[in-house]
């Protein structure tokens with residue numbers, strides 16, 4: 284099933300005022316028309332878009348991508364008709380007809396209209412009237428109107444293409460919308476749920492509300508697209524004769540030292556690997572091969588600084604890290620704060636985003652027999 288969209292944008296927006304027609308005014312970083320087109324272009328069920336414009340408006344419409352421009356007529360229904368004629372060669376199964384002045388149309392409303400067309404020749408969103416209705420004249424209430432069964436019509440209004448084309452061909456003009464045209468030839472039209480946010484910018488006051496809602500939606504989209512990555516690292520170094528160990532950048536007196544090509548800072552190595560892991564960029568051995576003599580005895584902050592810089596270059600900031608040291612001795616607790624401070628200096632990350640903790644392995648395994656120290660770490664990176 285193919286579904287085309289016709290966005291009618293040939294009106295002059297007289298009620299909205301302003302120096303240019305309302306659909307070309309800038310709100311929330313783009314023209315009203317560009318926001319509306321984007322809503323349809325981003326929708327997976329829409330196969331093509333016709334943007335119906337006034338012949339004088341090319342300077343505004345030409346930069347909009349992903350649409351076929353068609354010239355409209357003097358009335359809304361003449362503009363819709365021009366859009367339908369332009370689709371004849373493509374002959375889509377369904378067509379949605381939408382006011383350019385409704386930039387807040389949601390994916391859900393578009394989907395609901397398309398889905399309803401499986402079982403009805405026409406479908407359109409609408410909201411039930413909830414306020415009391417009056418008739419007025421000269422600033423006076425002169426009567427009341429029963430609101431039962433009354434709806435506020437919205438767009439997009441969807442139809443089977445051939446049927447709405449025939450309906451427009453047969454119509455004399457002057458219809459408020461395409462539902463009226465469809466019904467004039469006997470087509471049934473189902474009501475689907477409308478959306479309070481799907482407002483039509485009509486008067487000057489509507490711009491501020493539409494802009495506020497668009498900005499809120501952009502912020503929500505940004506948050507849901509947020510790129511969060513987690514990496515984990517693990518490292519082990521064996522003890523050998525010596526008088527101190529270096530853990531997370533802190534020198535701690537001990538009756539053994541850790542064996543390694545570099546300074547054997549097992550905590551910092553696990554942390555460095557966690558960052559490389561989050562970046563899906565190998566591990567410490569690939570960036571600093573142990574076969575390379577220049578890293579012999581190297582202070583491990585070189586490795587950690589490299590991983591942090593790489594994260595920055597790739598557009599990520601480190602949100603938090605968590606390092607666990609697994610050993611019976613030395614005692615980590617009394618040194619944990621100094622370790623966090625040392626890592627904070629190297630990484631340029633606040634101490635309260637750095638955790639260093641420890642556990643024994645209950646005298647089990649190689650760490651339990653004090654043959655070496657193991658370390659695990661995780662790092663969370665957030666796309667800028």
Ligand SMILES: Nc1ccn([C@@H]2O[C@H](COP(=O)(O)OP(=O)(O)OP(=O)(O)O)[C@@H](O)[C@H]2O)c(=O)n1
Pocket residue numbers: 291292293294295296297298299306335355356357358359362363381382383384483484485
């Ligand atoms: N000759 C026309 C008249 C209207 N429209 C479109 O029909 C939609 C609904 O019309 P409305 O909100 O009334 O827009 P305008 O006609 O531009 O506004 P006004 O009546 O205030 O001049 C709008 O997307 C408008 O651009 C159109 O394509 N061609």
Ligand SMILES: C[C@](O)(CO)[C@H](O)COP(=O)(O)O
Pocket residue numbers: 359382435436437438459460461483485
């Ligand atoms: C089609 C429509 O958007 C339905 O609410 C509306 O009728 C078109 O705008 P107008 O203000 O009636 O011209």
